[in-house]
Each structure stands twice: as structure tokens, then as C-alpha cells.
Amino acid sequence: MSRVYVSDKIHEECGVFGVYAPSGENVAPDIYNGLIALQHRGQEAAGISVSRTDGPRGNILTKKGMGLVSEVFETGDIERLTGNIGVGHVRYSTTGGSVPENAQPIAMNYIKGSLALVHNGNIMNAEEIKEGQLYRGQAHYTTSDTEVLAYEIISERLQSDNIEDAVLRAARKLKGGYVCIIMSPRKLIGIRDPQGIKPLVLGKKENGFILASESAAVEAVGGRVVRDIEPGELIVISCDGIKSIRDLCGKKHAHCVFEYIYFARSDSVMDGAGIYEARFNAGQALARKASVEADLVTGVPDSGLIAAEGYAVQAGIPFTLAFHKNSYIGRSFIKPTESERKNAVHMKLSVIKGTVMGKRIILIDDSIVRGTTMRGIINMLREAGALQVHVRISSPPFLYPCYYGTDVPSSHQLIASGHSADEICERIGADSLAYLNVRDFKSMVGELPLCKACFDGKYPV
Amino acid sequence: MSRVYVSDKIHEECGVFGVYAPSGENVAPDIYNGLIALQHRGQEAAGISVSRTDGPRGNILTKKGMGLVSEVFETGDIERLTGNIGVGHVRYSTTGGSVPENAQPIAMNYIKGSLALVHNGNIMNAEEIKEGQLYRGQAHYTTSDTEVLAYEIISERLQSDNIEDAVLRAARKLKGGYVCIIMSPRKLIGIRDPQGIKPLVLGKKENGFILASESAAVEAVGGRVVRDIEPGELIVISCDGIKSIRDLCGKKHAHCVFEYIYFARSDSVMDGAGIYEARFNAGQALARKASVEADLVTGVPDSGLIAAEGYAVQAGIPFTLAFHKNSYIGRSFIKPTESERKNAVHMKLSVIKGTVMGKRIILIDDSIVRGTTMRGIINMLREAGALQVHVRISSPPFLYPCYYGTDVPSSHQLIASGHSADEICERIGADSLAYLNVRDFKSMVGELPLCKACFDGKYPV
């Protein structure tokens, strides 16, 4: 008897959220709600740091811990976190042993006051930068690249006139895909990697400014999206308003394609492209590319639903909800015997028999990672009386690792690595299988330049 | 600052689950998973009682507590709950102060051994029956009708040859809508009220038998549905197999219509009628009754989605997912100011702008209770650029209280009580509003006789 994790998905690592309210009102409630709106980007740890811009220069209040936002924070915590400037973070940890020490924000006191920092992404040359820090006598409490970034900003601050210069000087050294929000005693600063791999958006709310991983989080707290932070842009929010520093802009863009395929919320808009539309378009492209006769189109909840809607409209076949999804499973459940564990998926998803019996079904999902979940789902459909199950995947086969902060299983766990589409089709028990092509991404988000390295191995950095 | 409950739905009170494994294997893991499958029927308390049919006649192990199934039970608990017969319960408490004492199962020792009992529904004459018990010197730890039922069975057991006779004699006295599963030292007994208001289904799994509120729960644990327990039927599962006692059968049936409209899982089949089909059919009937020109049909997630699918097919207008639902909200969240609280719905639901901008929308939901949530949703649609919002409700206006165990707000909180459809339409800010008629239920579940008292005031008992 043991608990079984029921996810077979690629994971994003983090969500970031920052607020500055010049008027002085407490921002912790908005950060809390913003993090709940970003919870899909990371469920293993959460944290908030706040301070007062009219207070002493080193007085940061922080609460962070392991678990969901709603588990880490109690009402009293939010009340105690008084401050009109703050940053928050939700984290999915890629390392086997996720440890409390690695929770963010990282909050430190240094020569110019205090600094709290939240970060999404991966700094590829962190070890190299860290070595220089070690030689300067800097020590690390954690093993994260976030702490390396914090120290580099602090080091640069010694010979900079202001915090934004220090951030800029530090950022010049970074390689990778990242966004970062830094809270200094008086300013909220956002920075986005020059390729724009990771997303960051600017929002506004009555008398406050917001930085967030996704537009949906801005709107969830009652804010209005102003615009995306540009790739390479450094944005400084202070009592003087907003200042934009574009010294690192001008590189070739490469927005992470997986944000559009799976990571981001369907109600977000990222770099001008709506997530819903991207997925709907992918479904349409898939229908054009790999049509098949069938009675209904359905999607694996929730990852395949929107592409299924697009496929259905394009193919002129009814879009049908064929599954019930149990939203009370949480992150694990208990199975009595080893033999039943392979069917774990049936606790989370179940087939609505009446809709599939005697039917030829087109089943859409955004990706196949290990293949076990898809095999279980197809098996359930057949047991419920489906005549045929044609699988259509709204992205290409997943083949290459990501170096920019996305957690992917090692190659030998990826079913697409070493198996042809036909072999995969047989393994998962489908009647037919088709993927989207890399070149079809054009239908998805138009001319927006994408990082598609996980599909084609062409890394932008 | 305070936590806000984000639900404006009618609530079912309970889910019940029982297993007997003659072969002797532990049933607690199946009960645990069965309760997770029934969690939508009650989220405030959960409990499991088990015993061994080959053990001493009074040795029940129980764990129960406040919260979700996954919160009440830890892995170790399930391991400690050793027994091959058992019952489980999930509870939604209707009283303001939900207290641990009222969690089920109720487990007692009495003259013939032990008894554990779980119950869904409401015994209308409980107070009257309780009075007799009090005169006999019986005392009550709780204020629930479940304890009254347990005592009545125990009292009748004194002059009965066996437990099933005692249950039958007790059941003869009961008025109301109820199902109950009783675990005696050697038998698992299910009883369903003579009108069949509340549901109960018999399942089978390898060498074990299951009783459950819904067919989906039987299947979630890998079982197969055998049949519904008939209205008035008393079923006895023991080492001698299954025995059916039909002394109370033959009354006029009146299955709860709200199970079909909202309570039950969409993948369940209840008294021969599939829940998915019922909701799909309701949507189709609604389209026939109240058609309107529009660009897309959508549903409030998750309660309106299936009816929306039916409406769309009937009307020949595309069915579109227009909302993102945040599944990490849990049961409450924190809002900074009173004024924002009225918009609480935007944390849980958000509109996918691209799909609604400039569109005429038909918005389906299963019911309108207070109207506040619907007003918020329509407001969000308009802010996202919807040109028109036509609301269609897949049930009639909700007007009368339920005496059979469903929690409904008092009359003055029901928007349909005292307001015409036109007034409601104006209050929620819709362009048009239409309900299903009571007579349209025929399209939904055919000739199945329903209790529709909450809509027409005609109470079956």
C-alpha cells in the first residue's frame, strides 16, 4: 500500500508575482491571491516577502514553506505581513529531495539595505558565476541559482550608483532563460532574459503596479494588464513611476513554446498571443494535418480540451466531454495492490460510458511523456465500448532536454525517444496516432519566434 | 480581511460506501478510494469504520474527522484500519456550526454485538421517533437523525431474530428520503427509502460486494455495477451471499431530480438513467424551448458544461469553453477589502477574452440560487467584450425547501422566490433569461418518476 503520484506531465518550475503600492496600502493580500492564480506553475513551495518603502532600509518580513499557497499561509500570516512593496513565489522543485531551504523569496541584508528576490527559470552559467563569488568570500545557504543571482546583484551593488545598475551589471553575465523580480527598500525591479524565453507581464491596479508571470494573475487580483516586459528589458518601479532600461534588448527572441502548449493558463495572453487561441489553433492545424473519420472529438481533461475544441470545429465533428475528472484527488492517493497501481489513472479520470459506447473517437492531448497515462486512458475508453480511438497530439514528439528551467524526465523515460510513432501507437493501444509538426507552430502563434528546442534540439542560448 | 466561501450551490448532504470481502482481505483502501470518488457529495467530514467478520462481535475500528478524505486519513490510518467489512461516509453539514461529534460512521456496542452505520438523507419524523427512545432511557451523544436511526435499529434488535429484521422493523417507522448502510459483526446491510428519493447501488469486485451512493464510486475502485437497490429494498450481504427483502417496496417512486441536475457525478448512472445523458438532454430541451440567435454556447464550469454541450448540438451553435477555472482555490480564499468581495468569483473563474470578445453568448448553468455568482459571471463576460449574454438554466426556478436531506438556503435568499424571470434577468444583468419547465423533465430522464418538490412543491412523503 502506498501513495501514487498521478501526474505524467512536463513541469514548469515557478511563478513570480510582485506588487508596489505607492499609496502605502498592504500588498500581501494581493500577492497571496496572485500566487493562487499562479499555483499551476508550481505546487511544492510558496513564499511572500514584504517591506515598507517608508520604513527603515532593511526590514523585510518573510513567510515561506513547503506546500500549496493555501497550506503555507494562514489568515494571520497575511495580516502580519505588513508592507506596501512585496514579492511572492510558487515553486515546483526539480530535484528529488525538495527542501524548505530552497523556498523563495530569498531575503538578505547587505551594505545598501535589504533585498528580496524571486526567480523563474534557469541560469545556465550559475556554477561559473558562483565560483567567482566563492573566491570573494561569499557563502551560500542553498544550492539554488537564485541565491547565486542575489549575490551577484549584491556584489555589483558595491560599485553601482543604484540597484537597477547593479541588476543590469549582474544580468549582463547571465546565460539562460529567466525572469526575476527584485524588491529593494524603495523599488520593485523586474528583469527578463534577452531571448524572452520566460514570461513577465506588467500590470496596474488603482494606485499600484504589478509584475507577474502571467496576465491572468494580474487580472485575478483585479488589475489591468499594461504590457509584456520585453525580452532583455529591465523595469524599475518606484515612487518616481516606471523606468525602462533596454540595454540588454535586441537579441533574437525565442519564447518558450511549452507555455503556449501546456504551462500557461488558458486565459493568459503572452507576448501578444492568447494561450486559448494558440491551443485552439493547434487543434485546427492538427485536424488539417491528420484527419480521420470519427463520431466525436474529445480531449484529455484539462490539458487536451481546448485543442480538441479546435480540432472539432475544423473537422466538423462534434466536440464532446467524454471524461469525468475528480478534483478531490489532490496530489496523491492510496492504492491497495501493486497490480492495480498501473490503472491509477481511473481514480482521477473516468469515462462517461453513454457518450463513447459504440463510437469512433478522436482523442486529443497536448503531449505524451512516458505513455503510461495515455495507455490507461485508451484502455478505459475501450472498456466503455469505444469502437476506435484515434490519438492526436497537439505538439511534436518530445525529444530533447530543456536547459531553461523546465523539468523533463531523462531521455530513456520519454516514449518518443527511441520509438517511432507507429511503435508508440501500438504501445499505447491506439488505432492511429499523429503529432503536430514543428513547422505547424506557425498556425499556432503566427510569426512569434519560439524556442522549440525540446522538439528540434535547436537551443537559442 | 477574511476568508470568503466561493460557492453558491445547493448542497447534497452525504455520500455512503460499504464493502464486504468474504475472502478476508482488508477493505479500508477500497473504502478510502470510494470516499474520494464520492467527495463531491460532502466535503466537511469523513470517516471509516471496519471490523473482521471472523473476529469478536464488537470490535469496530473507526477513524473520522473534519475535512476532506485526504485530510482526515493518513497512510498509517488506512493500514491500521484492518477488517474485511466496513462502511465509510463523506458529510456536508447543513448546520452553521459543523461539529466533529456529528461525523459518521456512528459506531456502537449493544446487546447483540456492535453496529456501525452511515446515512444519507433526512428522516423527517426523527424527533418523534427520538421521543420514544428518550422515554426508554436512550441517550444521544449527537443531534443527528443518524443516531436516532441507530438506536431504533438497536431497540428493534431486542425483539428480532436477526439484524435485518430489526432494520426492517425500524425502517417501517421512518418517513423521509434516505439510504443507510449498516455494518453488523457479520453482515453488510443496505436500505433505501420506499420512494427511492436517495440513490444506492450494488457493486461487485472480485471476491467482494460494494454498496455505494453512486455507480461511479463502484467503478473508481475497480468494481462492476450489479444494479441499483430498489426503492424500499433492504439488501443483506453476508457469507451466505446476497439476500433481498422487499417488504417495503411497492410505493410510488420519486427519485430526486437534483441528483440528475447537479449532485451526482456525470459518469454515474442512477436508476437506469445516465447523469451525463440527463444533463445533455436537458440542454437540448432548453434549446428547443428557448432558442436565441448567438455566436457560441458555453457553460459555467463545471455545473453547466454538459447541458451547454446538449444545447449547442441542438441549436447548431458551436460549444465553446469560455472560462478558465482555478482548481487550487480550495474552499476559501482571502480578499483584501469588502468592496472586492462581491467579485470573489473572479478568483475562481476567469473569462478567456479571445473567445468572447464581440460575441453573442448563450450561457448555460444548472440553476440560479442567490443570483450573486451569476451576476458576477455575466459582468466578467461583458468586461471581456461580450456583446450579448443570454442565460439559459437547465432546471426550473428553485422555489421550495427540501425535506429529504438537501441543504437549500431559506426562501428569502432564493432569487426565484419573489422575483419574476424578468426581474431576475435584470438583476443578474442578462440580455435574456429562460428556465427549463417542470414538464420538460420528461425529455431529461424519460418516464422515470421524479421528486420535483423543490420546483413544484409537490412532496412525495
Next chain:
Amino acid sequence: MSRVYVSDKIHEECGVFGVYAPSGENVAPDIYNGLIALQHRGQEAAGISVSRTDGPRGNILTKKGMGLVSEVFETGDIERLTGNIGVGHVRYSTTGGSVPENAQPIAMNYIKGSLALVHNGNIMNAEEIKEGQLYRGQAHYTTSDTEVLAYEIISERLQSDNIEDAVLRAARKLKGGYVCIIMSPRKLIGIRDPQGIKPLVLGKKENGFILASESAAVEAVGGRVVRDIEPGELIVISCDGIKSIRDLCGKKHAHCVFEYIYFARSDSVMDGAGIYEARFNAGQALARKASVEADLVTGVPDSGLIAAEGYAVQAGIPFTLAFHKNSYIGRSFIKPTESERKNAVHMKLSVIKGTVMGKRIILIDDSIVRGTTMRGIINMLREAGALQVHVRISSPPFLYPCYYGTDVPSSHQLIASGHSADEICERIGADSLAYLNVRDFKSMVGELPLCKACFDGKYPV
């Protein structure tokens, strides 16, 4: 590696506390503090029930749970427990598996309103009484004799004019040693067994009355002791003042000798005899009976200290504190290896070397149960350089089980059962060993009639 329980003492089972404040003020704070004052009588569970005498007749608020009083109750709990009448309980559970269900008070609703009950002691004929209850259809949630007592009072209430008559009629049937406090909607009732085996005292505080196991608890909450409840007395506290019912008085008294030897707090006075004085006198008697030349007298903290003081005064040998006791051990600690576990006592107690090196020591304790702890302590003294260790026990050898609610290990675990004093002396490694005689109890508490059954096997009931 595992946790080791570091107690080798006979255990009392419970402490009871009740308050009634006619003026209407909340009594939960006093009950909470009274229970902390009685915590030495039971550390495994605690609970409080309160109600309002001007409220409806069935509205009891209860909080109970496993653990110390300070663990079970949080500040908010005490605030929520509003009521001007209430009872509280601390429990030491004698059964291996201590379960939450058995925590007290027991609170029930019955035909005449509500009733909460706390109990210390053991009702020897509980099974017999329970049988009658089962035949009347009464069922039991717990396995405790306390619930049996509650049901018997309820049963008798059916044919009694008032609650005190019912308690009296129920008490007539009881055999054993017990005290009980019953809270009815309007009255606080105390009853003490006719032999007076268990203690109960009446106190007064400004405008309220108190019933408590010990006088020290009355004083701890700022009250004044009025008098002991007499053996067999039933006392009724209501808005009409205090009424005493003595129908069961007149039996031969037999106060539990172990209250004087070990259970009670040293600052309590019980049935006219001060606990401190009793222990001091026992030490003096021991010095007269079993003198030996030595350099200092010391006691095992805290159980042997007062008798050591008496011994020292009588013998004219200095009384010295030879041990440091670690008060942060709690109820268990972690030992790395099995071999070290036998020396577990050295974590809790350690010898002050300077005071014992080269000295001949008289070591006093109140009893020897298994002998392992005493052997460890003597070993520590010798390692610290003690020349001689003469053990003197301020009670006779412990030989017989107690049927009145005291937890004693089974015979084969008692070192005095089957071993002569000389054998025990050798086993524990002492230079000499002497016990008090049963007849010496006269020196201890004068003519007060005692139950000494655990020493002489003469049971009073």
C-alpha cells in the same frame, strides 16, 4: 532507535474538577487551571464541558482530546467554552491502546435535558450493570465504566423526581471506589463512594462553588477549601445553595493509602490529613524502624524527597539534595542503542557527584515497582563514588492488585511478588533495604481508616 518511557511508578487514573458560578461568569478558565493543578493525576487525555444554567436544557459545549491540558486546549478554546457551570477531567488510561473515545467528560442528551459526567475510580460491577442496560436497549460508544454510570443515572432519571434522586438510585447499585461529578442543566452534583476510597473536596470562590479531587486544585484557582465530601455523601450545588444527601453514608471508611504515599500533591490535605505531613511522618517512622549509620539522607526526586526529610530529622543525619532532575524530558526520549536503554534513567536523573563521593547514603523512595529504576539510580550513586547505599522505602512491599481504579502492573512484573526483601536488595544492588510495615501507617495518618489492600490484600468492598 525508539522512544523510551521513563516512568516506573504506580499510576492514579484520573482527576476531576467542577465549578458552578450562580453569578453567571464563565467557569472554563478556572476549570482549565484546576485541571493543570490536577495534571499529576493523569496525563493522557483531558476535557472540559460547560453549559449555561440560564440557557436551554441541553446545550453543552465540550472540548476533549489526547495529551496534556496545555496541549488539548488553546486560548481560543477556553474563550469558546462559555458557560457558568462545568466539569473537567484529566485521564491516565490503563488500557494499552488509549483511545480518544474514552476521553471525558461524557456529555449526553436525554429525556430531561443534558448531562455531562466526569469520574475517577473504578466501578467493579460495571459489567453487570451494563448488562441490564443492554437489555433495555441502551448502546455504548465507549468501553468505559463511566458511560455505564451515565446510562444508569439516565435510566433512573425516568422514574425520579429530580437528578439527585436519580444519581442516588444509581449509586446504590455501584460497587467500587469512585468519585463522580455530574453537571445537569441547572445543578452540579458530586458523589463519593461509601468507603471514601477516592477523594473529593468542596471549595468556594467569591460567588462560585468548586468540587475537586484535591484541595490543592481548589487553592490553585484562588478558591478556599470548605470541607471534604464525606464517604457516601451526595452533594447538590444549585441556585438554591448546597444540599447534602447522606443516605449512603455510614459504611466503614477505607481511604486509599496510596493517595498519601504518592498520588496526591504534597500541598493537598485529604480527609483531614495533610499529604506532606503523612509523607514526613512515614519518613520518621522509617527512621525509627530501620536506622543505619550514614553521612547523609536523600530522596529520589520528587517521590522520595519529603519522606527523606522526615527520616533525616528523626535520624539526625543531614537531608541533602543529591540529584539533578531534568524537567525537559517530557514523557519520552530517544536512545540510540538497546544496550543504553537500560540506563535510560540517567537522562532524567543525575547525581551531584560532590555531595555523594565518599559518603554513606540513605536513599528514600515511596515504593519499588519493577526495581529497574532503583537499580539504575543506585548504580549512578556508586559510579559517583558513594561508599554505601542503604535503601529505605516509605511504604510496605507492593503485592496485590487494586480494583478501585489504580493502575498496577501484573504480579509477575512486581519485584516484591516472589522475591524476599533480601533478594530485592541484591537485585537492586543496595547495601541494605527496609520497607515500612503496614502497621506503621498509624504513624503516618493517625486513626484515619485506610484501604491498604495493595499491601495486605484486605479489600474493603
Next chain:
Amino acid sequence: MSRVYVSDKIHEECGVFGVYAPSGENVAPDIYNGLIALQHRGQEAAGISVSRTDGPRGNILTKKGMGLVSEVFETGDIERLTGNIGVGHVRYSTTGGSVPENAQPIAMNYIKGSLALVHNGNIMNAEEIKEGQLYRGQAHYTTSDTEVLAYEIISERLQSDNIEDAVLRAARKLKGGYVCIIMSPRKLIGIRDPQGIKPLVLGKKENGFILASESAAVEAVGGRVVRDIEPGELIVISCDGIKSIRDLCGKKHAHCVFEYIYFARSDSVMDGAGIYEARFNAGQALARKASVEADLVTGVPDSGLIAAEGYAVQAGIPFTLAFHKNSYIGRSFIKPTESERKNAVHMKLSVIKGTVMGKRIILIDDSIVRGTTMRGIINMLREAGALQVHVRISSPPFLYPCYYGTDVPSSHQLIASGHSADEICERIGADSLAYLNVRDFKSMVGELPLCKACFDGKYPV
């Protein structure tokens, strides 16, 4: 209604414990038990760090948190903390808001591997040292001087051949009273301030070495005390055995007198002087200096008991235990009304009436801080019938702040500051009051040079 802290004592700030087992066995269980033995030195936070000397050079496992040792660690934690070298800490925090971040050990990774550090005392020039660190770009997570010390060692390590040189170079800069245990990947290092204000002792256990604040902690885990670490000595324990570096030795010694008066366990021996003997001697000196006719001598438990014993022996008046101390109070309890709060002491201490009624009493304690507790105790004695209460304090009036890590209330809260002995006597309601003189410390610990700055204002550093 609120919780009341029932202590009016001067507080030590910390206890430290380190173990190195060359044989490779896990040291966490010994550290856990060692910390429990040192719990009296700090009850607000606890922590343990361990690593393996044969593992990679940066792999420290740490668990720390707020609360008692038994609250911070569960059995599983100790099992997970695998390592044959480790350090532990108990903390009393002097700052109003005690925060988790300040819990120790501090564990960091730096250029030469890893380092964990625990610290007792106060580094007076920490702010000055910190400034240099800030200019070098080092940032601080906490506000403690412990982190400053860790960084200084790390900085010095850059230009040192080994860790002990770095510790020595760092220590040369420190002013204050402190001891510190540093765990490097391969070595356990202890350092004691040159005046020897704070204590540190070396112990041995089978095949392991121990460093601890007190000898009693070494013995509590089954070890043997080897010797005190000398003032200014740096001790290095590694696989090569023990190395002593005495470069900082030779300063004038000044052992903290309060360790002898109150802080240390009575069974510890510190710098050659037994704590028990010191307190006993102080009591004798007090009897010689300020004798008075009386019937009995008693002490406030537990702080005044040993001095009372000494006084009694010297004066030839019987030493009597006049108080019962409730050991279940924990650190706070609940009082119903403001007016009763001033008598809070009666929950923790109560008088044994029989021993004091009609008696002239000499009452000993180690110190008077605010005077409120003493006033309450004297009041209790008078209410219990004491004829006279003569207070004797086994230390001089407490007048000056401590800069070496002891928490003392500010001057205006100290009753001795601004009041003569006669005024204090009147305020606390005693019949007479006498203190020990500063010159009487000679009787206490002989020629051992003491820091008595809190009494005479002569600071050694």
C-alpha cells in the same frame, strides 16, 4: 483572558553541543540527548546539523525550529540526520520577536566546502566586523552575531591553510564572551573566549569526542568529562586526534558568576568548581553574614533550594521543603482576569501549609529581578500562616547590564536599581532582607577569577 509567562529570572542565551565519532556511527541521537540535557540554557529554538566525514565536502543535513528540543524533533528526524560529525544548539532569544531565521546551527557552503556553526554568548564588536563584511559584498540572512562570526571565518579561510587557522584569525578580532563549535567537513572545532566568560567542556565517549556547554550534558549521553577548554583555547578534533591551539590564551580570566549562581545545572562542574558546591557554599556564606532566628530554612524551587540547604547546615536550622511546584505548567497558562494575574505565581508554586503555619521562615533565592514573584511568594507564605519571612539572596543586588550574552531586563525594571535593600524589603513584604556581598564570592568558588560585572559594573572586556 490571556497567557501569562510565569518566569522572572535572568536568562542564559544558549547551549551548544558537538560530537565527532571517527568510527563512523551516527551522532544525531547523542546530540539530541545532549540538547535535552542543556535545555535549561534555552527553550525557544533548537537545531542539529550533521554530516559525514567520509562524504563529499558540502553535504550538511540540518533540522531546526522554534520550541523545545522534544517539540522540534520527531523520531524520524533523528533517523534522517545521518552523519558521524555534528553540532546542536538550544536558544533563548533576547529579542522581543523571536524568529525562526535566527535558530542555529547556521550551515553554509563556501569555497572550501561546508561549515556549520553554533554559538553561545555575545560578540560585542559584531556590528564593526559586519561592516567590513558588507563592504566585501557579504550579505546576511539573519540579524545575529553568529552569522557575522561564520562569515568572518569563511573570509579568513580564503587566505588560511586550514580551517583552524581561519577560526584563529577570526577569533583574534572578536571582543566579548563567547564559545563556538564549528563543524567543517572533516573537523570539529571549539573555541572559547580569552577571558573564559562562557563555558565549554571536552568529553569522550567510547570512540567519540564531545564538546558541550556543561559537563552534565557530556554525562547525560554516557560520556566522560576530559577537561574544560581553557579560556582562549582553540581545540581541533579530527581523525588525527585532538590538537590544542593556545595562541589566544594568557588573558586575565573572568568566568561568568551567574553560571554558578543560577544558569548551570547543579550537577555540572565548571572550570574546576562544582555548581552544587558553589551554591551550597553561597548559602553557608549567607548564613554567616546575615543570620536570624527562625524555625526553618526553605528555598524557592528550584533556584533557591541548594543555597537553602547550605544556609540550613551552617545555621543549624532545619532545611524544609515548603513549596509544591507544578511541573505541568509549561511556559504559560491562562488567567481569567487582570486582577488575578498578579498572583500568577500561585499556579506554579504553592505552599505546604502544615510546614509553615506558625513558623518563622528563612526564605532563600538566588536573586530578585523585578520583585513581583518574590512578593507573591511571601504573600502566599503569610496567607498559609507564617509568622515571619526573612529573605536571604545568595547573590548581591543585580545592578548592571551584561554585554556577554545574558538577557537582563532594562535598569528601570530591576528592583535593585534605585531602591535600597530596606525599600526592597518593604516592597516585597519581607520581615528582613539580606544579600550576599560581592566579596563573599570567594567563599563560593575560592580563587577562581569571576566576571561579576552585573553586580559591580567592572567589565573584563
